Amino acid sequence: MKKIVLDEQVMTCQSGESLLDTLLHNGVDIAYSCRQGVCQSCMVRSLAGAPPAMSQRGLKDVRQQQNYLLACQCYPEHDMEIALNAQSAFFTEATVAAKAMLNAETVLLTIQCQKPLDFYAGQFVKLQRADGLTRSYSIANSRLHTTKLTFHVRRLPNGQFSEWAHDELQIGDTLKVSEPQGLCFYLPDRPTQNLLLIGTGSGLAPLAGIISEALQQGHSGELHLFHGSRTAAGLYWIDEMQDLERQHLNFHYTPCVSNGTAPAGFAAGRANEVAIQALPKLKDWRVYLCGHPDMVNQAKFQVFLKGASSTDIYADAFHVTPNLSPVIDKSS
């Protein structure tokens, strides 16, 4: 058991319990979302010494030096004194500029930010509504637009944010937007390198941003996109991707359907399996994997076995965690 001090409040962290759970069990109003150390919603600061190394993984050097940590990844080794992160410092305001359906379950949301965002194509931001509910969404556009951002939000049945974004969020409404985050992004440093991009569902969002950026930057290596869903109805932007394929000889697009018979022009099978079959040698390729965590985890391993270097594998797993007491897997 470790003692946790926050302002005047003294709490007890049980052995094997994360700092985030201790705070929540004690009624502390702390923002959180993925519980996997990815979205960085639950960043807090240690006021008395360095926190456990695992709790700082993925944070920028400057934040590590200032003893920031992710509460969901922190299993205290000593008593701790912490301060909640000033979340408001991370947000700029944005107005909903447009909404359009991409398919029956995915909305294309366009927001106009008050300030330009200095992001890399493929990164994500946290969107926050007025009551503080916060979720991560990937930026789907290139760096050509730094104030007008687009997102692909997939409706999850009973999902608090996604159902609200589909059903209640209106053009003209305001949202708060965090600083861009994540390491799954495109840099134009190796323009001849071949790129493999595999996404499921709304995992197309960051990949669309990356593809758009790479083509605008004149990337001359091959770009192979595999977009998968269970059925053809779960895919979108099929015509747009096929148009892009006609415009750019180095861009190749394969829509994949994993359930039942694939319609003409579609590949049958999971997107990662289809990609590995089509491209068995991935030495020196850069790989982007986005969407369902199971696909991302499986594909990371597969592409590595086919020769991709671990430093060339970039991934954003769209972890979805309901706000329940979670089962904590500290082994991952």
Ligand SMILES: Cc1cc2nc3c(=O)[nH]c(=O)nc-3n(C[C@H](O)[C@H](O)[C@H](O)COP(=O)(O)OP(=O)(O)OC[C@H]3O[C@@H](n4cnc5c(N)ncnc54)[C@H](O)[C@@H]3O)c2cc1C
């Ligand atoms: C880095 C990153 C990038 C992401 N990018 C995108 C993106 O571009 N597009 C996108 O669509 N998503 C993206 N996500 C996922 C997104 O952040 C949200 O997690 C997702 O939209 C669901 O949020 P929600 O509030 O709608 O669902 P939540 O309310 O969080 O619920 C999640 C699931 O739990 C279920 N649930 C809720 N309460 C209960 C309960 N009491 N019992 C049982 N089940 C329950 C819900 O039915 C739902 O299926 C991303 C996630 C990460 C980590």
